[in-house]
Amino acid sequence: MHKLTQSLAAIGLAAVMSQFAMAETLKLGFLVKQPEEPWFQTEWKFADKAGKELNFEVIKIAVPDGEKTLNAIDSLAASGAKGFVICTPDPKLGAAIVAKARSYDLKVIAVDDRFVTAKGKPMDSVPLVMMAATKIGERQGNELYREMQKRGWETKETAVMAITANELDTARRRTGGSLAALRAAGFPEKQIYQVPTKSNDIPGAFDAGNSLLVQHPEVKHWLIVGMNDNTVLGGVRASEGQGFKAADVVGIGINGVDAVSELSKSQATGFYGSLLPSPDVHGYRSIKMLHDWVVNGTEPARFTEVTDVVLITRDNFKTELAKKGLM
Ligand code: GLA
DSSP, X not given: OHHHHHHHHHHHHXXXXXXXXXXXXXXXXXXXXXXXXXXXXXXXXXXXXXXXXHTEEEEEEEOOSHHHHHHHHHHHHHTTOOEEEEEOSSGGGHHHHHHHHHHTTOEEEEESSOXXXXXXXXXXXXXXXXXXXXXXXXXXXXHHHHHHHHTTOOGGGEEEEEEEOTTSHHHHHHHHHHHHHHHHHTOOGGGEEEEEOSSSSHHHHHHHHHHHHHHOTTOOEEEEEESSHHHHHHHHHHHHHTTOXXXXXXXXXXXXXXXXXXXXXXXXXXXXXXXXXXXXXXXHHHHHHHHHHHHHOOOOOSEEEEOOOEEEETTTHHHHHHHTTOO
């Protein structure tokens, strides 16, 4: 009898303990549109860091399209997650994402790309963590202009290739800022050429850049503007394809972490450098905000802008990335 009591007590204790364990491991999702970009891998890595420190599990899911996004929300709910951070593959999915999340009582924070309504209006009701797009774009334009002057290029022989992705709010603001800074510095408007990319990757930007280059055989030197590293890399690859040497091309990307292999090449290319914001902060802070919302009921700020940025080139990228714990 004594034995039976003991073992019943043991079973009871085990049940209580497992319930305790279940209650303890909070699960939160982190969904990204392009997991092949080191930018998003870095966000994941730092979301995991927050998870370890604050004792929750991060469920990381790649969501390259709308269908995968909605399925991911179903599976998060099925696994008992309480919310998710997302960089959506399409800002117009915003309303569908919010509706599905609500149906499961999941909390949502957007990172990087802002949700928009079907009419293209920003959905300000969803908390957003985002880079200071206009400011970082302006920095891109100023650095391009500075490098052009340093190389002693004549303005009349130089043109700007701006590869655009205007349907994406953050991209439009970055490129807009960059071109505004170039104009303000005195670069002639009539030598600024814009071309939209069909997809936000190197092949898309390559095609866009190429179509522009063949229309302007008169241009000797190119400054390349784009919303991120891959866009600028596509433009640089197109210039190489058209026979331009590294000395006649200056491309400056944005993201930094996506430029590491390019900047590590033994020979310099037309890709001069990249503006490195803080993917670590985006990943860590967004999911910490979600954690605090779920666990403590702390409403996140509607808008968190991450401003710090540093120009990395072949000369300093290792040191600068190491300073942020990114290399
Ligand atoms: C967008 C871009 C990414 C990255 C993030 C940063 O999502 O597609 O490459 O620049 O913004 O916020």
